[in-house]
Amino acid sequence: MAETADLAALAIGDFSPHLDVVFDMQTPAGVVPLKLAKVDPAGDSGRAGGAFSLIFVAPKGPWLGQGIYPVQHPALGTMEIFLVPVGPAFGGNSYQAIFT
Template identity: 85%
Template structure:
């Protein structure tokens, strides 16, 4: 597995190839499987490569509060991502991360 990812260095191009891939979020109650279901550009920003949005979906069940969670992926490594619950979608609980 890759190490800890530098969030400032990640771009939409790093995530786009992993659409529909499995990720894992570490929460207080244990590991939660996630699937990356949407990768969208979000306009220009002061960020190199521009802003972008990711939507992850977790299995249905209790919602986790918005917070910074360690999210792991075999190729991208571990990322500390601020995830916000955005409602039921894609057959589960969806969470959004915005890189701006």
């Protein structure tokens, strides 16, 4: 398993190459596949490289509440990401993460 990622060190360029790739979100009910559907810059911030937004899409089904979830990717490691449900999109349940 990959190491835990330092969220402060991650930049938009770390995620852009993984567009349309599946990440694994750990939930109390088990693993939920999340496809990275959108990567957008979100303006200037105190973060090196600026703020950015990610949209992940889970299969249709019960919604998970907003919260911090462990999300794993082989190249990026395990990330504890705050995900917010933002509605149906891209054929599934979409969740947003904003890095500022």
